[in-house]
Every structure is written in structure tokens, then in C-alpha cells.
Amino acid sequence: MRSVLFFVCICFLFVSTARAEGPYQFFDWEITYGSISPIGSLQQGILINGQFPGPKIECQTNENLIINVRNKLPDPFLLSWNGLQQRKNSWQDGVSGTNCPIPPGHNFTYRMQAKDQIGSFFYFPSLALHKAAGGFGAIRIDSRPMVPVPFPPPAGEYAVLIGDWYTTNHKSLQRMLDSGKELPRPDGVLINGKGGADVVDFAVEQGKTYRLRISNVGLQNTLNIQIQGHKMTLVEVEGTHTVQNAYASLDVHVGQSLSVLFTANRPAKDYRIVVSTRFTNATRLLSTAVVRYAGSSGPAPGPLPAGPGDDVDFSLNQARSIRTNLTASGPRPNPQGSYRYGSINVTRTIRLASSAGLVRGRRRYAVNGVSFAEADTPLKLADHYNISGVFRLGGIPDAPPPATAEEVRNETAVMDSDHRSFVEVVLENGEGGGVQSWHLDGYSVFVVGMDVGTWSKKSRDGYNLVDAVSRCTVQVYPRGWTAVLVALDNVGMWNMRSEVWARRYLGQQFYLRVYTPSHSFRDELPIPDNALLCGRAAGRHHSQ
Template sequence: MAGGKPEALFFLLVCLLVVSVSAEGPYRSYDWKVTYGDINPLGTPQQAILINGQFPGPKIECQTNDNLIINVHNNLPEPFLLSWNGLQQRKNSWQDGVSGTNCPIPPGQNFTYHMQAKDQIGSFFYFPSLAFHKAAGGFGAIHIRTRPLIPVPFPPPADEYTLLIGDWYTMNHKDLQGMLDSGRELPFPDGILINGKRSPDGADFTVEQGKTYRLRISNVGLQNTLNLMIQDHSMTLVEVEGTHTVQNSYASLDVHVGQSLSVLFDADRPARDYHVVVSTRFTNTTLRSTAVVRYAGSSGRAFGSLPAGPGDVEFSLNQARSIRTNLTASGPRPNPQGSYHYGSINVTRTIRLASSSPGLLAGGERRYAVNGVSFVEADTPLKLADYYNISGVFRLGGIPDAPPSAAAGAAEEVRSETAVMDLDHRSFVEVVLENGEDGVQSWHLDGHSVFVVGLDLGTWSEESRDSYNLVDAISRCTVQVYPRGWTAVLIALDNVGMWNMRSEVWGRRYLGQQFYLRVYTPTHSLRDELPIPDNALLCGRAAANTSRRLPVPPALLSR
């Protein structure tokens, strides 16, 4: 070639290589050994799941777009999986860590998760997803920090602390699972844990007068809504599951099971100790646990009676409605979150999902259901069955778009099925979660955040849309539904894959109150979804498949 074209072509290739490499986020590697170990948080020795000998497990601290390499060694005598509550796995449901997407890690073996905190910030947690392992521990915090060049809508706090709160049983998790298998309900929990213990041995959080601190809070329990308050202090809510919020001040906050959030509090009181109080909500008996905030130079222990809990369901409902998106704040990218005008997008499909009280199958088995369908675990992960075109593992369309109508006074009919709801990539759907029971319910969708546009008591109707918040509704991945009430969410299905939608009340989820969404596109492109990982475990009817696509070059993970 003449005229300098070879040099120009070489320069162009070098520039493309530099751009590709620079676009790749940093790597953070973890090596975790999962074992059983003895703990004693409520005064009774019991067996728990430990990660690297820790209960709770190690914290994952990363930054937007970081790549996470987590090598999990299963030293339990049974299969094991970890899932990531809120880490969206953009284009990568292969790493979601639930039975519908991944084969379990066999005893004595390991599996390495390859994930990216793509375009995310916020507070989340991980947990074991198989059997009833969640009742034994194995959970830990995930904190995704904002990149340095992206403004945060509050001054940097002096320090930040993690609060993993949850109800807890002294009974072994296998015995709890056996109760559910035999048709019995779980008993009332034995206590509330804060970071793996019930009461402080000393100061849990040390502060200096005049400074501001951040608490990152996750309800990692099995079934109970928990309320959190700091004695004589107010809290400013600043983030909910990756969304910056309008900075309202609260004396206490309800955190429903499976939810995460962040608050700021000012150390502006006299220098002594103060209680952090966590208590159950909407229960006949109130369980309470405390931690301690200790001021530097403290004059003594916390004193006075513990603060009284908040009001009724209406109080909690009004608090939930007050949690809104901060439209002036930037998200993980430099564009304002409010530039996404979700309220002006046409809804392509409306889905009503009604949870059921315990129903009986034809054989007398006690199950929970969604729209009359109780989910049955398959012998092969649904994602693998879909990828390898293995028939008979699940049924598309198994979940109807509305609950079945029943004659007045008739018993609810429940059928069992490995049901998958088929949805188109880039569709925009309205989902109404309906709760006809007397307890608070909590729902989570993997791989996505949802706009919580409406919550109320009573029965949802099309006229309920008149009350929707179509301007600054909070975007989150776990939502509550109040007793005898409904919650409406809008979802942009922009993440191709097989995604678990489940009750976060873990006994209900274990007994069938879950299903999977297949967010589908007929095209196969790295732009939409990453190929099967080269280290993917194969099991069930997929074990005979030995074909593999080439792994994605690391530079492409950031695109």
C-alpha cells in the first residue's frame, strides 16, 4: 500500500486495542471455603454455614464495573450454591446462582463465578440458595461504590458500617426443612441477629461527635419485616438497592425481608452510648435485638427504656410511599437517573400475580403457589435446558397472566409444575402483586430493578392506575406487598436470560411460591447475552452435552 495507509491502519488498530483494554473494569478476586461450624448467637450451640470461617461471611466491596472472580470451594457434605441478591448480572444469568440457572457445586468441588458490577451502585447481599441453607447462614454484604468521577448527592461520611439483620432459629436448618416437607409451618423465630449476634459485647459502631456516618442495612432473614431505629437519633435515607433517594428523615425504618438500603446519621448527641434497636413488625410477639453506637469519650453505657416501635400497617404504607427517587442525582453513569422517563413508555403487557395461602395438591402435599401454580424444581437447570434445547424440563407459559377465577367459597386449586413465563427482550410490562392474606409478603426479581409505582390496601383495579407515581417512583429489586393489599411495578425487561422471581419469605419460596422469567430474543449476540461460560457445570439431562462456545474475551465483558 502507498500513501501511509499501513501506518494509519496500524494506528487505528492500536487505538481500538487501547479503548478495549481501558474499557475493562478492574478485577477483584476472592477465594472462599464453605464449611459447617459451631456458633452460639442466642445462647444455644448450633451448626451454621461459615465462609472462610466467618459468620456472617466476608464482605464484597467493589466499584461500578469491577469484575468479580469468586472461587467457591464447597466443603459441605451436600450440594451448594450462592446467589447474589441485587447484583444484576447484566447479560449473564449464567452466574445467577439459583437452581434454575446453575448446577449445584458438588461436595468437595469448587466453582468460580465470573461477574461484573455493570452500571451498578448500592447495597446488596449474597446468600445460599439451595434447600434450606439460608436458615444456616452463609450470607454476607455486597457494597458497590460509585466511581470517583461520578458525583454522589451527599458529602462523604466519616465512616460507614454494615448491618445484616434478620430473624433467626436455633433449630438446625435441616430440621426446619423437614418441618416444611412434612406439611407443618415454621415456628416463630427464636431471636433477631445483628451482624450474627443478638446483643453487643461492647461498642458495635464507634463515632466522633459532630461527624456523619453511613449504615448499609440488609434484611437477610427468612420471613419477618424488621424495624430499625437509633436511640435519640434520626436517620436520613440516601439509597435503596442502587437508587439514590429523596433524602427524607426518619425516626425509624421498616426493612422488609430481602431488602437493602443506606442511611446517614449525624453524631450530634451528648457523648455516651446509644442503642441501635431492631425489632419484628406485624407479629403478635415482638422480638428485639440491640447494637451499640459509642461516641468517642463516652460518659457511660446506653440508658433509658428502649424506644417504642412504630405504628400499624398504615404507618408502614405511608413510609413506603415517601421513598422516592432523587431525580437530581447521578447514577452509576454520568447521566441523571431521572432522564429515564419510565412513565411515558407504553406498557406492552399487564400481569397480575396473586400469591396463595397454603394449598393442597392432589396427593395432599401442602404447597404455596402463584396464580394457582406451585413451582417444582427440575432435574436440570432451566437455563441449560433452554440453551441445549432439551425438551420436557419446563413449560413456557406455565404461569397465567392473571389468577384463576374461583367460585365463591370454593377451595383454591393448586397444581405443581416447572413453570416459566415467556417475555420478550426490551418489552415494558406492568406487574401487579396481589396479597389476599394477613401477613406482609416480599417479592424479588433477579437480573432487574423495578419501578414501584403503586402500593395500597384493598383490591387492585384498572382505576388504581390513576394513583400511580409516574415521575419519581423508587427503582429497586425487592418489594413488599401489605396484607390484603397490592403493589404495582413497571419493569423494563432489558436483560436477556432466565431469571428467578420469588417470594423472599423463604418457607413460601421453598414450597413453590416462585417461578422463572425467560427474557428472550431470537437473535444471538454478545450485545444481548454472554455465551455459556467455559467452566459451566453440567448436570441432569445437560450432562451429556460436551459442546462449548468459546469464552468471551475479558475486554468484551465491559461492553
């Protein structure tokens, strides 16, 4: 009965206030702990409506998503939406810098729109180490019927959520990090919430083509995916239609999403999908799923396909081969290549270098020498209500400090930026310990260059200024760099973070404030009337 009343109230609210921007979908999600056994041993997981992984979100460009989240955990909780740009609406981003946590026994209703977006994404719990317990699910945004897609409709589509996994309870993992220890090696790899041999079946019919929407929802490891006896044609990366290259295997770095087509053009048997870890300096972990042909006569002969090993050059060259399909439409009918990013003048260069160090004897990770310290009040609320002392604007410098400077310091630092500026960002991984992965909420960025070695101004000579792929999560190889261009056209407070979750939890993140003095609803939506107010913003009025 409660769910019925919720939907009636929400429907009435939005029918009365909607601006005819697209249809609405309504979801009512209950967040609980429950027993799961992804790789054999029983453990506590985070369930959404009793499901692990959580329910899929399937919508079209410009549809509105109204998601009521009822927190039945004994802990505060938030969901974030990896890849949804939340145009003009960082109020809905679902991270600690923009939203108050949902207290135990309470609810919060996210009001979002898939504005001018298509593609494959995912959602996940953003607080503490909740992500290590589940609570994640797939997001699929289809093109509107009027907008052409650069390939025939597939016979079927499957969401494929892959990720490394620990059998250790997420709170125990958090205590390890809090005590200064590093996380151990993961215990396995999951495919749609299950790990081991042949854990998931994907049914196909001979001669037909299928689409897999793949997201790496894990905590730290790059994963490689391949289909026994089949090639995969890459068609989309985080909302960008790509040049349709065929691959025997694909690296999917933590936090990344992509989609591929494959044709069931082999004899009618069972073929393995192999998902395995990369760049771990240890025995690779893997799990398999089954592509099961209708009328299959049994397993395909031969061994499982071997992974590409830890060859950085293989992965780097593959990444460089992923390019935008310039003639294909994106979320709108006009070609993706009509936005000529390479001819726009760069107004600012930002170099972001990762580092690790000790602060008061505890391990911390940093960006340009600054390790992010969580505040007692969401930064977006503090900015909105002009509450001083919550964060320091300009606390993140535009370049790494000199080697003689103090290595790491804790600070609630925010990088300021102007609305509509066009920025070059160079991500630098000088640590050499593994592949790093970076995500910027609210945006897609053009990945114009990446290499091993040291970035310099001369590196710009090799930038791809024509058909670089646009995506929201990018990798940086060991002792290497990745350069991106981004048009800062989305006002708000946006989380820039390492997707290697232990690093993010221990400070390798910051917030980018994209600011305009206009205070116009054309640039940013007002604070929601249901926004939770906490910390130093508690007791304020939404109309202030």
C-alpha cells in the first residue's frame, strides 16, 4: 500500500510541475542487507529490492527517472550514477560532496533526466566501502526512434556487469584501510554477481547478432573479456558510437563501460566468455560465462582462450584504436563529428599527478599533493548557503608540487573553474604500481592522447584532434599519462575521483566547482525541495 501511495503522490507532483521534457519512469527501491554467495562462501551483501546485482534501468534519451530509495540499512547510504551527466543538476549526483547521506530508516527520491545521452553505464553505492558489498546495477539509455543508430537492431541485448570481488566483509575491508593497511588481492571475479566456471548463460540463435553492454563495477582491477571462437565489434563507449573495429579481446578498466556486437556464426555449441584480471603481478583470476547456442550439441572443443598477459603495449595500442564514429548520430540526429573539439582554443591546462604518502602515520593517496578530507557538510550545500569553513576553493593547484615540497597533506580542497571554459587536463601516473582509472562526474571528455613516459608540451604534437573518443572514465598506464579535453558547460559541484576504490576512499579525489555568477535556471536547476539538509546546513530552508 505504501508503494502505491508513493507512486500516486509522485505522479501528481510531476504531472503538475513537469515541463514536457520527456516521459517519466518511477522506481521504488528498498536497500537491505542480505545473504549472498557470489563465489561460494556465504557473506553479507547489499540488496536492492532483494536483488544482487540491483535492478536494471532501461530508458531512452531525455526520459526522466524518479527513483525513491528507502534505506533499510543500519548505516547512511547514497547511490551515484556513473556516467549520467545530471545536466544542470549536480544536486542528484549522489556523492558525499553533493548530497547528505540517506539516514537509516529514511528515504530520498532522486529526480534525474537522461538529458541528451545514450549509452551503457551503471549505478553504485558511493559511501565508504559499500561498493564492496554490492548495490550496483546496469543503466541502459537507448536512442529515440527518430535518431538513427549506426548498426542494425541486434536480436538481443545483455547487460554484463564484471568486477573483482572480496569475500571479506566490506566493513572489515574499511577497517583495514583505516588502520593503514593495503587491501589484499581480491578473491575472485564476478559476472553478473556470480564467480567461477560457467556462472551465467547467454542464449543465442545461430546466424543472429547480439549486443553485450559491459561495465567494470569492481574495486581495483582492469579486466579483460573475450568470447571463445568469436570476434567482438566495439560499437559504443560510455555514450559515444565508435568506429566499428573488431577485437579478439577487450580491456575494460575499473569504472569503464562499453558495448560490443558479436554474431553467432559458429557451429551450435557452448562457447565460453572469459573474464580475467590484468596487470596484477599475480596469478590471474578469472570467471567464465556461457554463450549457449539454440540446439547446442555440447561444449566447444579446445582450451579456454588465453588472456593477453600483462602487456601494457597491447592495452595501450588497443586504447588508441578506439575512436569516435564521426558520421554516426549520438543522442541527437546530427553527426557526432559536427562538434569540432580540435578547433576550440584551450583556456587552461591542468596537470593532475597521483601520489601516495603518510599523513600522521597513516597511508593516504593524493592529487597534486592534496589528499581529500571528507567534510561534515556536503560541499554543494555549503556553496549554496555560503557556509564558510567547509572547503577551501583553490585548494588543488593546477600542477604537481615540486619534488622538494611536502608530499601529501589532508584538505577539503575544491578546484574552481569558469562556466564554458575549455580545458586541457593531463593525468599523470608516476607511481608505476598499476593502471589507474579516473572518472569525472557531470561530463564526458575527449581522450586526445595517452602514452608511457613523461608528458611535455611536445606531447601535444601527437594529440588526436579529429576523432578522439569521448567518455567519462579514462585509464592512465603505469609511469604514463593521459590527456583529455573538456568543455566545462555543466554548472555544478562535480566529483573527480580515482576509480580504484581504496585510493578514492583514502583521498585520491577532489571536487570541481563549475561556476557562473548568473544564478539563472538556464544554467543550473534550483535546490530540490526534497533535498536532505545535514551538517552545518541542517535547519536551513530550501527557498534560501
